[in-house]
Amino acid sequence: MRYIICILVCCSYLMVPKVQAEPRLWGPEHVAGKVDTAWYVEPMVRYANYITNAELLAADNIAPDKASQYLYDRPRALFQLYLLTGNKKWRAQAINASQYYIAHLNDDGYFSLIENKDIKYSMPRGLFYYYQLTGNTEAKDAIGRIYTASLNWKPSYSGQGFWTERNQAAALEAALTYYELTEDKAAQQRVETILAATLKMTMQPEANWPQRGCPQHSFKSHEGGADQSAVCSPWMLALLADPIWRYSQITDSKTAIQLLQQFGRFIVEHGTYVGKNKFSGQYLPKYLVVFDNKQMEDINPWNDVQHSCDVAALLGKALYVSDTISKHEKTVFLSLLEPCKSKSNKLNDNKLYWQVRPARKFGWEYSTTSDLPWLELAILRR
Amino acid sequence: MSDAESLARLLEQHNVSIALFQEAKPEKLKALPIKSWQKHCEAGLCIASKLPFEIEMAVSRNIFQGYGNFAQFYRISLADNSFLIANVHFETPRSALESVLKLGPNSAAMRILQQDRALQATIISEWAQAETLPFIIAGDFNMPVLSPIYQQYFSMLGNALSEKSQHVVKYTKFTRWHGIRIDHQLYRGALSPLSAEVLNLPGADHRPVLVRWSN
Numbered sequence: 331m332r333y334i335i336c337i338l339v340c341c342s343y344l345m346v347p348k349v350q351a352e353p354r355l356w357g358p359e360h361v362a363g364k365v366d367t368a369w370y371v372e373p374m375v376r377y378a379n380y381i382t383n384a385e386l387l388a389a390d391n392i393a394p395d396k397a398s399q400y401l402y403d404r405p406r407a408l409f410q411l412y413l414l415t416g417n418k419k420w421r422a423q424a425i426n427a428s429q430y431y432i433a434h435l436n437d438d439g440y441f442s443l444i445e446n447k448d449i450k451y452s453m454p455r456g457l458f459y460y461y462q463l464t465g466n467t468e469a470k471d472a473i474g475r476i477y478t479a480s481l482n483w484k485p486s487y488s489g490q491g492f493w494t495e496r497n498q499a500a501a502l503e504a505a506l507t508y509y510e511l512t513e514d515k516a517a518q519q520r521v522e523t524i525l526a527a528t529l530k531m532t533m534q535p536e537a538n539w540p541q542r543g544c545p546q547h548s549f550k551s552h553e554g555g556a557d558q559s560a561v562c563s564p565w566m567l568a569l570l571a572d573p574i575w576r577y578s579q580i581t582d583s584k585t586a587i588q589l590l591q592q593f594g595r596f597i598v599e600h601g602t603y604v605g606k607n608k609f610s611g612q613y614l615p616k617y618l619v620v621f622d623n624k625q626m627e628d629i630n631p632w633n634d635v636q637h638s639c640d641v642a643a644l645l646g647k648a649l650y651v652s653d654t655i656s657k658h659e660k661t662v663f664l665s666l667l668e669p670c671k672s673k674s675n676k677l678n679d680n681k682l683y684w685q686v687r688p689a690r691k692f693g694w695e696y697s698t699t700s701d702l703p704w705l706e707l708a709i710l711r712r
Numbered sequence: 713m714s715d716a717e718s719l720a721r722l723l724e725q726h727n728v729s730i731a732l733f734q735e736a737k738p739e740k741l742k743a744l745p746i747k748s749w750q751k752h753c754e755a756g757l758c759i760a761s762k763l764p765f766e767i768e769m770a771v772s773r774n775i776f777q778g779y780g781n782f783a784q785f786y787r788i789s790l791a792d793n794s795f796l797i798a799n800v801h802f803e804t805p806r807s808a809l810e811s812v813l814k815l816g817p818n819s820a821a822m823r824i825l826q827q828d829r830a831l832q833a834t835i836i837s838e839w840a841q842a843e844t845l846p847f848i849i850a851g852d853f854n855m856p857v858l859s860p861i862y863q864q865y866f867s868m869l870g871n872a873l874s875e876k877s878q879h880v881v882k883y884t885k886f887t888r889w890h891g892i893r894i895d896h897q898l899y900r901g902a903l904s905p906l907s908a909e910v911l912n913l914p915g916a917d918h919r920p921v922l923v924r925w926s927n
Contacts, residue, residue: 331791334906335729335763335925339895341801341852341885342916343719344736344744344758465755465780513739 353462355413356579357704367703371414373673374696378411379683381692382423392689394430397443397451402569402693405431405456409463410700421463428460432472439472439479449483452476452500454507455697461511473504473511480504481520485527489536493551495544495566498528502573510580521577525585528570532592535560542621543596545570549620559623564601564615565637565694567593568644572698575647587651594648597641598662605631613665615641635669639695639702642666646705655712663709670702715915720745722913723760726922730765730788733758734801734852756780757799757851764789768796771835773803782832785839790927795903796843800836800851803829829854830861837865846901848925852918853896869898872905872923884910885918897923 357365380386381404384394392399408424411417431453434442441451454473461469483501487493502524509517531545537560539546544562552561571593578586600619605612609631617634620626645663649655676684686692723731723746733741738753741760749760754770757780768785784799836849849869855862857874873884873896883891895918899905906924913920 333790333925333927335788335903335927336727337797337848337850337897337923337925338723338726338728338731338911339734339850339852339897339921340719340731340913340916341734341895341918343715343913343918343920344733344740345916513737 353409353413353459355410355700356576357701358708365704365707367414369671369674370699370703371411372677373684374407374411375415376677376681376684377686377692377696378408378420378423380685381689382408382426383683386683386685387689390685390687395443396689397441399689400431400441400443400453400693401450401690403453403456403697404693406453406459407456407693407696409456409459410696413459414700424456425460425464428457428466428469432457432468435472435475437475439475439477447479447482449480449497449500449504452480452504454504458507458511470511473507477504477508477517485524487527487531487536487545487547487551489548489551491551493547495563495570498524498545499566499569499573502570502577506573506577522585525574525577525583525589528574529585529589532589539621542600543592543594544600544619546621549623549626552618557620557623557626559626560621561618562596562601562621563618564597564641564644565617567596567601568637568640568698569694571644571647575701578651590648590651594645594652594659597645597648598659601641602662602666603629609635611665612668613662614638615666636691637694638666638668639670639699642670643699643702643705646702646709649709649712650705655709660709660712664706667702667706670699716740716743716745718913718915722911722920726911728922729763730759730761730797732797732799732850733760734799752786754781754784757784757801759784759786759797759799761786761788765797783836787845793902793927794845795901795927796845796847798836798839798847798849798851800849800853802832802852802854804854830865833861833865840869840900846899846903846927848897848899848903850897850921850923852894854894856893857896866896866898869900870905872897872899872908872925873910873921876905876908876923878907878909883919884921895919895921897921899925902927 405424405427408420408427412420412424436442440447444451454476457469457473460466480501483497485498485501502521505517505520505524508514509521528545533541535541535546539560544567546560546562549555549557549559549561571590574586574589577583578590602613602615605614614631614634615637617628642663645666649659649663735756736753736758741751741753741758744760746760749762750765751760752758752767765786765788768787770781771783773780773782782801786797788795788797840849857871884893884895903925906926908923911920911922
């Protein structure tokens with residue numbers, strides 16, 4: 331019997347628009363291939379050599395079961411180092427870190443090395459890289475458990491109760507990662523809900539606080555105590571800005587872009603100060619901005635500079651999505667960036683590793699900052 | 713009209729019997745309004761067919777420390793015989809090409825990538841040499857006919873688009889800097905191509921390749 335059979339080959343037609351099938355660090359085409367990443371990568375390698383060496387950590391009394399060292403997604407930072415370098419050593423180390431995290435993730439989706447059910451230990455992005463690279467189903471299941479646990483966090487703020495940008499960031503990252511993994515519509519709705527709640531706090535603040543470009547909440551809600559002054563934390567906002575940035579890449583969400591622009595305004599107008607003496611002329615991020623009660627702000631440039639890179643990344647993302655960039659905004663961004671860039675000046679010490687103290691700094695400094703090298707170039711060109 | 717409706721309309725317009733997809737998501741295949749078709753999706757490679765088929769085997773990217781399958785084999789049943797289809801998606805040389813374009817070629821990465829691509833080609837080529845049934849190897853090869861890997865491993869097979877296309881320009885993928893024919897339908901055995909064309913369907917950087925086959 332004779333048959334006529336029509337066969338059609340279709341590549342890329344049944345993909346999810348803009349959601350990546352394989353892990354890749356994001357960057358616009360117009361700067362691809364023109365970016366110097368060495369200043370970012372080489373110091374990161376030194377720190378990673380320390381943070382992945384159990385003997386070195388033990389010598390500094392950092393036992394594997396010390397929970398706080400894992401904060402801010404160590405697996406994510408290590409996977410990004412692999413994606414930046416192509417060195418399979420970092421892929422293996424990132425997988426080790428992911429497996430350790432999964433092994434200490436309870437059935438209810440919370441991290442088992444701490445007693446409390448604490449959402450800030452919810453770190454799904456590194457596991458998503460792990461799943462994308464290997465198809466590991468334990469990672470996929472863990473992301474699902476993290477997302478389910480994160481639903482316990484209430485993203486809206488009514489002027490009372492505990493609320494921080496850090497927890498909001500963890501809940502958003504959990505929902506966004508689960509959405510990217512599954513395209514679950516409820517997860518996307520959860521993302522939208524968290525963005526809407528954050529926008530409301532930013533544009534219609536509680537207690538008649540004026541708009542200041544950030545999701546204002548009270549000192550009492552953030553730190554405890556009795557002070558009801560409005561606060562925002564620049565470094566925690568950097569954590570929150572990152573999944574918002576990611577969501578804007580996937581969806582072109584106007585809410586996400588508006589939030590990033592507002593956050594940038596906050597950093598420039600309220601979240602930074604000019605240092606003195608050794609830090610003379612240098613812009614530094616405040617640890618916590620306490621509006622209308624500056625006595626409650628703990629200004630310490632030696633501490634504050636520790637968050638210069640992550641806050642620079644936040645400002646860079648905000649400026650990138652802004653229509654215009656003023657000379658002053660560019661100056662603040664480049665000044666915040668300087669401490670990150672100047673690390674590479676020490677590379678000629680020929681040491682194999684550099685200590686990171688506290689150990690969790692590796693996560694906060696490198697998990698949300700991988701765009702910095704190209705952001706610098708993109709902003710300098712504007 | 714949604715992307716799914718556009719694709720379903722194209723399948724109907726061209727009386728397509730079998731559609732092969734690469735870089736595909738199962739939920740997207742399910743959403744296609746072609747309810748009576750038999751469908752299967754696994755790790756990025758999908759098929760929708762009016763003709764009954766069985767899954768033969770899959771080859772994973774695990775061996776290259778990658779994600780997903782790069783080949784999925786199906787047995788298509790006709791009334792009095794059957795033939796095989798290999799749905800393939802070879803490794804992209806994109807990172808190596810970009811490395812060259814940046815004027816800073818990462819030779820180690822390029823070498824590894826070329827080795828992976830050659831190994832994938834070897835696996836499919838050896839399967840083809842051992843197979844006694846008629847077969848079609850179709851999909852995103854990520855290599856043009858003149859590439860060394862294609863010439864070494866696939867030039868002994870028929871290429872429907874090379875032999876039967878009515879048009880000189882046969883690009884199947886467009887990027888911002890080049891057009892290239894890297895999607896192919898190769899064959900050996902009793903099946904022969906009657907016509908081959910590259911269709912125009914918005915929504916992806918590749919274009920669909922349609923071949924009419926006769927047994």
